[in-house]
Amino acid sequence: xxxxxxxxxxxxxxxxxxxxxxxxxxxxxxxxxxxxxxxxxxxxxxxxxxxxxxxxxxxxxxxxxxxxxxxxxxxxxxxxxxxxxxxxxxxxxxxxxxxxxxxxxxxxxxxxxxxxxxxxxxxxxxxxxxxxxxxxxxxxxxxxxxxxxxxxxxxxxxxxxxxxxxxxxxxxxxxxxxxxxxxxxxxxxxxxxxxxxxxxxxxxxxxxxxxxxxxxxxxxxxxxxxxxxx
Numbered sequence: 760x761x762x763x764x765x766x767x768x769x770x771x772x773x774x775x776x777x778x779x780x781x782x783x784x785x786x787x788x789x790x791x792x793x794x795x796x797x798x799x800x801x802x803x804x805x806x807x808x809x810x811x812x813x814x815x816x817x818x819x820x821x822x823x824x825x826x827x828x829x830x831x832x833x834x835x836x837x838x839x840x841x842x843x844x845x846x847x848x849x850x851x852x853x854x855x856x857x858x859x860x861x862x863x864x865x866x867x868x869x870x871x872x873x874x875x876x877x878x879x880x881x882x883x884x885x886x887x888x889x890x891x892x893x894x895x896x897x898x899x900x901x902x903x904x905x906x907x908x909x910x911x912x913x914x915x916x917x918x919x920x921x922x923x924x925x926x927x928x929x930x931x932x933x934x935x936x937x938x939x940x941x942x943x944x945x946x947x948x949x950x951x952x953x954x955x956x957x958x959x960x961x962x963x964x965x966x967x968x969x970x971x972x973x974x975x976x977x978x979x980x981x982x983x984x985x986x987x988x989x
Contacts, residue, residue: 769797769798769799770798770799770800770801771798771801772798772801772802772803772804773801773802775802775840776801776802776803776804776840777802777803777804777840777841777842777843777976778804778805778806778834778837778840778842778843779803779804779805779806779842779843779844779845779969779972779973780806780808780826780827780834780836780842780843780844780845781793781805781806781807781808781845781847781969782808782810782819782822782823782826782844782845782846782847783807783808783809783810783846783847784810784814784815784816784819784846784847784848784849784895785814785847785849785895786809786810786814788895788896788899789807789847789895790807790809791933792895792898792899792933792937793805793807793973794807794933795933795934795937795938796937796973796977799976799977799980799981800976800977800980802976803973803976803977805973806834808822808823808826808834810822815853815856815858816846816848816853816858816859816861816862817858817861817862819846819848819862820846820861820862820865823844823846823865827844828869836873836885838873838877838880838885839877839880841883841885842885843883843884843885843886843887843972844866844869844885844886844887845887845888845889845969845972846862846866846887846888846889847889847891847895847966847969848862848888848889848890848891849890849891849892849893849894849895850890850891850892850893850894850959851893851894854958859888859890862888863888865886866886866887866888867886869885869886870884870885870886873885887968887969888965889964889965889966889968889969890959890964890965891959891963891964891965891966892959892960892961892962892963892964893919893961893962894919894920895964895966896919896920896922896923897919897923897947897962897963897964898943898947898964898966898967899923899927899931899936899943900923900926900927901942901943901946901947901950901964901967902927902931902936902937902939902940902942902943902946903926903927903939903942904926904946905946905949906950907950907962908922908926908962910961938981938984938985940970940973940974940981941974941978941981943967943970944967944970944971944974947963947964947966947967947970948967950962950963951963951964951965951967
């Protein structure tokens with residue numbers, strides 16, 4: 760068994776490390792998951808920004824303005840270093856309430872704005888939304904399972920989170936199970952789809968897109984970690 764913190768030394772980020780700012784709806788599960796990858800590569804700095812005044816997408820949008828956009832913001836986006844922001848959100852009731860589209864529009868506007876300002880930089884997606892339907896736990900599920908869950912089985916549990924906790928033996932272990940991220944990317948991508956109305960389909964998650972960005976830096980380190988698992 761591997762214990763991420765005890766068995767693998769972390770590396771401090773270099774001065775020119777690329778920064779990924781993660782603005783997560785959840786205060787526990789999502790930060791716990793992404794913390795696994797912090798320090799695996801000195802060329803990548805993962806900076807979680809926890810919610811402060813609420814977790815719905817509009818509150819996260821305002822948090823991003825305060826932390827990353829305003830003139831007195833705490834963090835400075837270095838577009839020349841390809842820094843990026845990732846909103847990690849659930850579907851919940853936010854879509855029905857019309858709170859996800861404004862967040863996506865906000866990201867699109869920021870992407871257009873920085874590309875117009877820094878014309879010498881090759882365009883890239885600096886502001887991103889990765890949505891999960893119904894919630895982030897579908898991403899955890901794909902670390903272990905190739906196919907989408909059986910909906911009837913899911914509905915026999917009080918919540919999707921309870922379903923995932925039940926089907927993963929011993930529950931998801933944030934100290935070692937994120938090492939399966941490449942499997943999760945493959946499974947999530949192969950099951951990704953939109954519904955007839957153009958919205959994210961049930962049991963789909965965009966988190967694999969964020970994971971692919973992280974893998975650009977930590978892929979070789981995951982090989983070593985998996986070797987330690989035996």
